[in-house]
Amino acid sequence: MQKIQYFLFISFFPYLxxxxxxxxxxxxxxxxxxxxxxxxxxxxxxxxxxxVKDFAQSKGPKQQTLNFRIGGLHPRNCQSALRKLSQYxxxxxxxxxxxxxxxxxxxQRPTFHLKSNLLPFNMTLDFHLPRIRQPGVYExxxxxxxxxxxxGKIYVHSHKKRCFFESEAYWRxxxxxxxxxxxxxxxxxxxxxAMENLFRISRS
Numbered sequence: 001m002q003k004i005q006y007f008l009f010i011s012f013f014p015y016l017x018x019x020x021x022x023x024x025x026x027x028x029x030x031x032x033x034x035x036x037x038x039x040x041x042x043x044x045x046x047x048x049x050x051x052v053k054d055f056a057q058s059k060g061p062k063q064q065t066l067n068f069r070i071g072g073l074h075p076r077n078c079q080s081a082l083r084k085l086s087q088y089x090x091x092x093x094x095x096x097x098x099x100x101x102x103x104x105x106x107x108q109r110p111t112f113h114l115k116s117n118l119l120p121f122n123m124t125l126d127f128h129l130p131r132i133r134q135p136g137v138y139e140x141x142x143x144x145x146x147x148x149x150x151x152g153k154i155y156v157h158s159h160k161k162r163c164f165f166e167s168e169a170y171w172r173x174x175x176x177x178x179x180x181x182x183x184x185x186x187x188x189x190x191x192x193x194a195m196e197n198l199f200r201i202s203r204s
Contacts, residue, residue: 048069049069051067052064052183052187054180063175064176074202084202094198108128119190135163137155138156150171153168153169154166155167165195
């Protein structure tokens, strides 16, 4: 299995630290998405948008950029939702394309082995992540491997007794060797599938 770091789980799982005191009011929780996307999210849909582009440089190797955004409104409040969503070691039981999941409590590092026909190759994610137990705004950065230097934020908001999850990320670096259209396809497909499954199993 080829071991690389990958951005798919930016919905929930990168290298995080809590930005102290930053909690967006629920009335502004969806403002970055626009009216149509907001209405879809409020009706229970998951909004996801991925843009991957190639850049040829006059000097140096070809580069690639990634812009990623996903959002969804969980049917339960944040306390209830996060109680299960923070159990990273159990993700292989809940998400079909995670073949194996473990969590090193001391180092605060989950490891996920990914295997799916939707992926161009098998992948392993190994990164730092404390258990997320409360709403807040979290910044993350991939510090090694594939897509090294990727940066973004995860927003967890309380919204009318429900919990809103949003994530955005940006990366620019050497070309991944994956065609941009393929990159976008499996990012959207697996990102949506991951959030849907996690929402489903954490309803109770």
